[in-house]
Amino acid sequence: MIKRLLFLFAFIFSSVHLSLAQDEIQLADTLVINGETIIMLGDSVIIMRPDKPVYWKTGGNFNLSIQQVSLTNWAAGGASNMALNTGLNLFANFKKDEKIWDNNLTVNFGFNRQSDREFATRKTNDNFIFISKYGRELTPKWYLSTQIDARTQLLGGYRYFRPSGADRDARQRISDILAPAYIQSSTGLNFKKEYKNNDKVSVIASPFTGRFTIVMDDSLSRAGAFGVIPGETIRAEAGVSLSSATDIQILENIRWKADLNLFSSYERLGNMVVNLNSIISMKVNRYITTRIETVLIYDERVMITRSDDTVGPAIQLQNLINFGIGIDF
Known part of the structure; x- marks a missing residue:
């Protein structure tokens, strides 16, 4: 009880x-x-306190690869050389309500040095690309957007050759910073989609595009380089354009990024200026990566001295395979 x-x-x-x-x-x-x-x-x-909304996404990538070969009393022949290639990519993207503003900066530079040749150090890679796009949402996947695309290089570029009867190489300066520079402004419809695995696809078609070719070097301007009127520093064109940006995960450690820009002036409608940049990144671990970079350019107004000494428009192609440090941040 x-x-x-x-x-x-x-x-x-x-x-x-x-x-x-x-x-x-x-x-x-x-x-x-x-x-x-x-x-x-x-x-x-x-x-x-409620979580504050995040409107900006920022980040980037830095890569560096170095190759060195040193030969001393080497019976099989050859030459000592060193090559360096580096690149920096930065992005800052804004999204709030129905507004987007995407910014991307890419800077690449590379050179090689071979001690036994005239002009031992020679540039192999030199790109400066800035793309900024502002848009207003029409539907969840379609935007009315305006894009600025600016491209140039940082250092002078040379063509190396050996004159007939000479025993030493010579060089001719064929480009420099802001010679050329290309600025393209376009307004049109933008299809933009982001997937859950961070894949991104964006395509903007513009019937209203202005393209400016700038040659600030006096000697190149007087020669009418890059399609400008001899003696002029700027050539302005109006036309249509199509731009696309792709960022896709192909496999677990393999990612493909590509930017394509097509432009055709109203004056020569159908004749395309092509700019393609493609990067395939294969990560070994957090810091080691292999990159396959391809740049393709075609502009019928740019006269190229080919290997057979003929001059005329031609497809410009650059391929780089780098194995080195790659850091995402």
Whole structure:
């Protein structure tokens, strides 16, 4: 009997204590000030702040590869050389409500040095590309967008050759910073889709495009290089354009990024200026990567001196295979 009374007393005491605790919670005062929830419970104050929305996404990639060959008294022949290639890619993308603003900067530079030749150090890679796009949402996948595409290089470029009858190489300067530079402004419909695995596809078609070819070097301008009128520094064209940007995960450690820009002026509608940049990245681990980079350019106004010494428009192609450090941030 005594055990039953003790059990009943303990049950009643626990029920009363739990009821009082619930009453305390129910009696807590709650305030909402500027989106923050403030809960006052007895002598305690609890502040619950909502998560702040994130409108900007920023990041980038840096890669560096170095190759060195040193030969001393090497019976099989050859020459000591060193090659370096580096690249930096930065992006800053904004999205809020129905507005987007995507910015991307790519800078690449490379050279090789071979000690036993005239002009031992020679540039192998030199690109500066800035693309900025602002858009307003029409539907979840379609935007009305304006894009600025600016391209140039950082250092002078040379054509190396050996004059007839000479025993030493010579060089001719054929490009420089802002010689050429290409600035393209386009407005049109933009299809943009992002997938759950971070794959991205964007295509913008513009019937209203302005393209400016800039040659700020006097000697190149006087020669009418890159399609400008001899003596002029800027050539302006109006036309249509199609631009696309692709970022796709092919396999677990293999990613493909490509940017394609097509432009045709109203003056020569159908004759395309082509700019293609493609990068396949194969990650070995967090810091080691292999990159296969391809750049393809075609512009019928740019006269190329070919290997057979003929001059005329031609497809410009650059292929790079790099194995080295790759850091994402």
